[in-house]
Amino acid sequence: MARLDQVITNIVDIFLDYADDEGKKKTLNKEELKKVLEKEIQTPELKDQIKAEDIEEAMNMLDKNHDGEINFREFCRCVSDLAKCHYQKKTGKGGKKGKGKEREGEQED
Numbered sequence: 001m002a003r004l005d006q007v008i009t010n011i012v013d014i015f016l017d018y019a020d021d022e023g024k025k026k027t028l029n030k031e032e033l034k035k036v037l038e039k040e041i042q043t044p045e046l047k048d049q050i051k052a053e054d055i056e057e058a059m060n061m062l063d064k065n066h067d068g069e070i071n072f073r074e075f076c077r078c079v080s081d082l083a084k085c086h087y088q089k090k091t092g093k094g095g096k097k098g099k100g101k102e103r104e105g106e107q108e109d
């Protein structure tokens with residue numbers, strides 16, 4: 001199987017493994033999201049980025065429909081954000097240059 005095929009298959013399988021609540025809707029609550037992040041992320045660069053208080057913040061940020069659970073679309077957003085952080089750390093690129101209040105303040109001086 002090609003690498004990208006494997007990645008996509010793994011993302012779906014991981015979500016379904018942790019979201020399988022005996023026939024209930026396929027979502028992750030905060031505790032299930034915490035288990036996913038603790039057990040499925042082992043790379044030190046990524047694992048070091050995740051702290052207990054971050055899970056609460058991530059839940060609030062990802063849970064766009066405010067139902068207290070993460071659906072597959074919201075989970076994919078989480079995985080995408082982690083991938084972006086990893087890319088930025090590996091390459092030193094990917095930040096939003098010239099955007100944000102800090103940059104605007106620097107340009108005014």
